[in-house]
Amino acid sequence: MSETIVTLGGIAAIAVIAWWFWLSKSKAEHVNAQQSIDIQVKDGVYQPAALEVPAGQALTLRFTRHDATPCAEKVVFGDLGISADLPLGKTQSVTLPPLNPGQYEFTCQMGMYRGRLVATQA
Ligand SMILES: [Cu+2]
Numbered sequence: 190m191s192e193t194i195v196t197l198g199g200i201a202a203i204a205v206i207a208w209w210f211w212l213s214k215s216k217a218e219h220v221n222a223q224q225s226i227d228i229q230v231k232d233g234v235y236q237p238a239a240l241e242v243p244a245g246q247a248l249t250l251r252f253t254r255h256d257a258t259p260c261a262e263k264v265v266f267g268d269l270g271i272s273a274d275l276p277l278g279k280t281q282s283v284t285l286p287p288l289n290p291g292q293y294e295f296t297c298q299m300g301m302y303r304g305r306l307v308a309t310q311a
Contacts, residue, residue, distance in 0.1 A: 230254040235304040244290040244308040253280045263298045
């Protein structure tokens with residue numbers, strides 16, 4: 190009995206991971222940033238998940254969390270040492286300092302939600 194549960198759990202985990210990779214690729218969009226960008230936190234992905242932003246300019250990201258799972262409750266910019274709590278159903282602004290050109294990942298604390306900022310010199 191317990192073996193069955195473990196096996197089913199394993200299959201479920203694989204299904205979730207496969208689904209997440211598929212979904213995160215299909216929904217990735219490049220957005221040319223203004224000063225403030227809205228990001229939806231929903232169904233295991235940030236939307237949009239790939240942002241092109243100008244380097245050297247402070248930037249505000251406005252996260253709106255629709256996902257009630259604890260997985261989504263924090264957003265972490267590991268490269269920048271910035272994190273923020275995302276209250277459910279509310280919009281939380283995260284202000285980033287001017288960035289050097291390069292790539293910056295942002296994730297939930299478990300790395301399931303994944304997004305990427307690409308800062309380019311204007
Ligand atoms: Cu997570």
